[in-house]
Amino acid sequence: MELTHLLPALACLQLLPWLVSPTAPNPAPAFSIDPQKDEYLLGDTVALTCSAPHLRDPVTQFQYYSNMGSAVTSTVSSGWKETYNLNITDLQCAGEYICVYYTGKTYPFNKSRESNRITIKVKDPPPQPTLSVNPPPREVNEGHRLVITCTAPGDASERRFHFYQHGAEIIPGDAGSATHITAPGTVPRNVAVLSIPRADTNSSGEYSCGYEEKDSGRWIPSTRSQAVMVTLKERPVASSLSRELAVGGAFFTLNGLIFLTTYFLMKCQDSRRTTTQTLYRAKPEGEPQIYSTIDPSVLPSPSELSTPPASVSPADQQYI
Structure with missing residues (x-):
């Protein structure tokens, strides 16, 4: 048992x-x-x-x-x-x-x-920074300026800021960007700015930032800021087409004005040149008509025309 x-x-x-x-x-x-x-x-x-x-x-x-x-x-x-x-x-x-x-x-x-x-025991890291985007709607027009600001709490004597896109650190000068960080010893010491002069397709994405504070001769990293999504607003097609049509219309209008101005100037110059006039002299029916081309400068004045010259016979005076 x-x-x-x-x-x-x-x-x-x-x-x-x-x-x-x-x-x-x-x-x-x-x-x-x-x-x-x-x-x-x-x-x-x-x-x-x-x-x-x-x-x-x-x-x-x-x-x-x-x-x-x-x-x-x-x-x-x-x-x-x-x-x-x-x-x-x-x-x-x-x-x-x-x-x-x-x-x-x-x-x-x-x-x-x-x-x-x-x-x-691990010392707490520096406080988390905040990230802001200008323009505020976080939607930037293509070709416009994009400004991203990282603000750290407090006022440490020495700081180093870092910006990230899609989790990868942005190196100043990459993709046409220019990073400006407030110099040490100036006020405020807790702000850094990432500036992109002309936003393009590479500018859209998720941005975040962080910073380092110097402690006992060492740089201590903070936790990263909350990520902010920035989208690119492309130029409207209709607006671009209207702009192109306006530019084209102005171009053709200007060319037309230049053509008309040149044409009238040439006409004015032609009117000042020495021209010839064709005088028509009436003859009795059955006789041939005679045309004479003379220089207008040699024509007699109206007072001279009222008196027939002595060389003209009385028989011919009736036709004058």
Whole structure:
């Protein structure tokens, strides 16, 4: 009867070697950090070293854990200690860390007890900046000026600003842009401006900004601003067509005026030249008509025409 109740327990014990090592846990390793600081800054790199005592079986693995849920496994071929370089890139790197090691050549490995705990505190980054766009509707006309302003809270003595488009940093001078940053020592020191003189298809997209503050001789990056979407407003087709028609009409009108002016000037010049006149002299019916072409300058005045010259016979005077 008692044996019957022990059978399930014995079955569970037979499975245990596949889950954990049947031997006692290895001694806890020594856990250290370098450099040691009360508070770390974003961008710092620390060395976490896990050192196992010298045992009969070689160490095959080291594992690092944090209370934030991260874990790192490092496999080694020989040696009794392992160093993991932790890059502090965000606030999630803060927390408590421990390490363990495993010995044994084949599965199941023998796990050690947990090491001492190391606490990493990360200093909060500079406050988030704000991003504004001019024109305010965040819609810029093609060929017009686009101005993006990044404003940081507070008034730090030294700052460096950065602008981003689609997550990639904008280098001053790229795509026709010109970045202006308020010089140190001037007021305000918390504003930077990204200026694009002529917006084009490359100007539309998602913009954000960030800045760095100098702390203990190091530049500490802030969190990035909220992203702002800028769209490009193309020129209306009807407006462009009307403009082209107006320009074309003005061109033809101007050419017409030039042609008419030239034509009348030429007519005036022709009227001033020496011209000839054709005089018609009436003859009795049956006689041929005689035309005479003379220079108008030699014609007699009206008073002279009233008196027939002496050389004209009385018979001819009746036709004059």
